[in-house]
Ligand SMILES: NC(=O)C1=CN([C@@H]2O[C@H](COP(=O)(O)OP(=O)(O)OC[C@H]3O[C@@H](n4cnc5c(N)ncnc54)[C@H](O)[C@@H]3O)[C@@H](O)[C@H]2O)C=CC1
């Protein structure tokens with residue numbers, strides 16, 4: 001979303017997550033009561049700039065937790081499938097298991113989960129966290145992650161009919177459509193505190209490989225051609241991640257239920273991208 005798309009009643013303020021004083025000023029001046037902390041450097045970009053990922057993902061998180069504790073705010077921080085690693089069980093990956101990620105992104109997200117839970121128990125901070133799968137959305141370009149291919153393929157399928165995939169065709173990863181992701185986030189934020197047995201939950205929707213995604217898109221666009229040029233950094237990250245997230249605790253405690261499986265995802269993405277293109281061409 002661009003600043004000009006935000007309605008007048010919702011102030012849009014640019015701020016650096018590393019500027020503690022400015023963040024505090026924004027919280028106080030705007031009577032903020034919930035912090036939804038999305039700023040991060042994602043998995044693939046993090047491996048090419050570890051220093052930046054450490055700053056944004058770890059120091060930025062510390063700022064958020066301290067401000068929230070100081071001002072009694074509720075905090076949501078997304079975690080990720082990237083918080084697991086090669087020694088975690090993969091199919092399915094439970095909420096509680098070995099977490100030894102090998103990316104700075106994953107390490108920073110495990111740190112966020114543990115710090116948030118520590119602040120909850122130590123200072124009573126209302127910290128809530130979901131481990132998202134790869135998120136797929138038509139209106140924003142992906143920001144340097146390992147699951148980016150699953151967004152890029154839709155744009156390529158509509159615009160050029162061919163796509164070069166940077167993961168192996170059999171790489172199975174958990175994914176979720178953005179509407180399910182945003183609804184899950186609102187649902188956990190609004191859940192009564194006494195229903196939350198845990199402060200960090202896996203949420204799952206679907207899992208697919210580049211090959212099975214291609215086949216589903218080809219049902220609508222049969223001429224789509226996909227070739228493979230594997231990026232070793234992204235592939236080794238993906239090889240250490242879950243294939244399926246086990247999310248029965250989220251379903252039991254606060255009623256999580258996904259709505260989009262692979263066929264609905266493909267239909268919805270292609271419709272959005274086609275509509276966007278038609279609007280763009282009309283101008
Ligand atoms: N997109 C996905 O598939 C998944 C995303 N998540 C989490 O969701 C959150 C959002 O992810 P995306 O929107 O996909 O990532 P993105 O890379 O598109 O967005 C990250 C945002 O952080 C901002 N940012 C970076 N440095 C900053 C700083 N110093 N101060 C303020 N803002 C700064 C960037 O400007 C960017 O808007 C992240 O915390 C990510 O870990 C978790 C799992 C999956």
Ligand SMILES: CC(=O)[C@H](N)C(=O)O
Nearest residue numbers: 042043080145146147
């Ligand atoms: C799954 C994520 O956290 C993100 N999309 C990434 O690939 O880094």
